[in-house]
Amino acid sequence: MAAADAAAIAAGTPGEALMARAGLAVADAICQRHAPRPTVVLCGPGNNGGDGYVVARILAERGWDVWVERLAPPASADAKAAAAQWSGDTCEIGESTREADLYVDALFGAGLSKPLDGEAARMARLCERIPDRVIAIDLPSGLAGDTGQVVGDVAFCAALTVTFHAKKPAHVLEPGSSRCGDIVVADIGLVTEGAILLENTPELWLSRFPWPDAGAHKHARGRLVVVSGEAWNTGAARLAARAGLRMGAGLVTLLSPTEALSVNATHLEAVMLRGFDTEVELEQLAADVDAAIIGPAAGVNETTLLNVLALARTGAALVIDADAITVFRDDPEELFSVLDVDDVLTPHPGEFERLFPGFLKEAPERIAAARRAAKKADAIVLLKGPDTVIAAPDGRTAVNTNGSPWLATAGSGDVLAGFIGALIAQGMESFEAACAAAWIHADAADLHGPGLISEDLPGLTPAVLRRLYDLR
Structure with missing residues (x-):
């Protein structure tokens, strides 16, 4: 996926545009399944968090009551650009007094390499108890994208996971597969060739x-x-x-x-x-x-x-x-x-x-x-x-x-x-x-x-x- 992203950018598609397409796909999937309701988007510092800022902006434009709780300030250039276009309420995770009916996990996605801790781990434990109210972007945070295993002791559990271009191993291997809920694969304009890892359908x-x-x-x-x-x-x-x-x-x-x-x-x-x-x-x-x-x-x-x-x-x-x-x-x-x-x-x-x-x-x-x-x-x-x-x-x-x-x-x-x-x-x-x-x-x-x-x-x-x- 990193190679596919790099190839798309090298061919002239800005990373910010890919992020906009990803966020739109997630927002569309949410709106197809849920009526507007109080929704919190949990944003991490990387590009998964950047996707989350796009989701929050689009949902707000569609009349949703939505706010962002961030784990840390955006760190990548594309995530910073996406955050700059979000003008709604933002606070650190755990500081809001508002109650959400829907949680969007945009903390880490498939690139996580270390266990969740602190507020991220606390939110994961909360969302494990209410998976029917959770949407994950790319992959429930806390799962290793290549193995489907929980990294550490806790990971998010979702009713819907929206990923991009193709499923990753964690979407089909247990226990990751069971934690993803329904999986939507969105086309955001990436191309890969010669894939020999396939879903059996x-x-x-x-x-x-x-x-x-x-x-x-x-x-x-x-x-x-x-x-x-x-x-x-x-x-x-x-x-x-x-x-x-x-x-x-x-x-x-x-x-x-x-x-x-x-x-x-x-x-x-x-x-x-x-x-x-x-x-x-x-x-x-x-x-x-x-x-x-x-x-x-x-x-x-x-x-x-x-x-x-x-x-x-x-x-x-x-x-x-x-x-x-x-x-x-x-x-x-x-x-x-x-x-x-x-x-x-x-x-x-x-x-x-x-x-x-x-x-x-x-x-x-x-x-x-x-x-x-x-x-x-x-x-x-x-x-x-x-x-x-x-x-x-x-x-x-x-x-x-x-x-x-x-x-x-x-x-x-x-x-x-x-x-x-x-x-x-x-x-x-x-x-x-x-x-x-x-x-x-x-x-x-x-x-x-x-x-x-x-x-x-x-x-x-x-x-x-x-x-x-x-x-x-």
């Missing part, structure tokens, strides 16, 4: 979604296999298989240890079933498939390890989940040596730590950790969480922003693996398949809401796909 992948055409048949819609666990651990693989079928894979086969065949057979209909006893037989059964899923309830044992290596020899794109990740905890390099850029790893943070020890602790945020992991593994890494991060070895990274709390239930990750595998089997590029699957997974969960269990998810998927199909 349908715009990212919908144009390449593998819808069937009029001549489609089941063999053309992708062949997906899922490896079952032993007889007493078969449900997770069936969940993944059913999810793959719902996501459009033409042929889905559950590859089952022979001793688990009868258990699986009693629960399967359109999903086919084949038995195997050794990794050599597994490799033969998967020789001609497009994608393979292994890990859901597979067991953390030598058999699972050998089965992963056998599937890797087939050339099928692999979705490696759960136990198939953990089984390589003592020698991650053995796994990495057989992966390629078409394969997808789907760890939750604990499993991620087993394959990539220290990466999360050493990274300033989950984005950096996932990117580093994808490069090391030479595969797609989907790091699960409320802010799921999908990273590719080439640096492309997407953050899922529609995460649903209803997915916190056993088996939901098995369904996600099935979604990913099915999309890859149908020819979707693995990074985009992982992004699409994560978004659809969360959207389906939100359709159901309270009471969701993982078995519900495949049945909810057609409604999501119908909406996406209509948008194509």
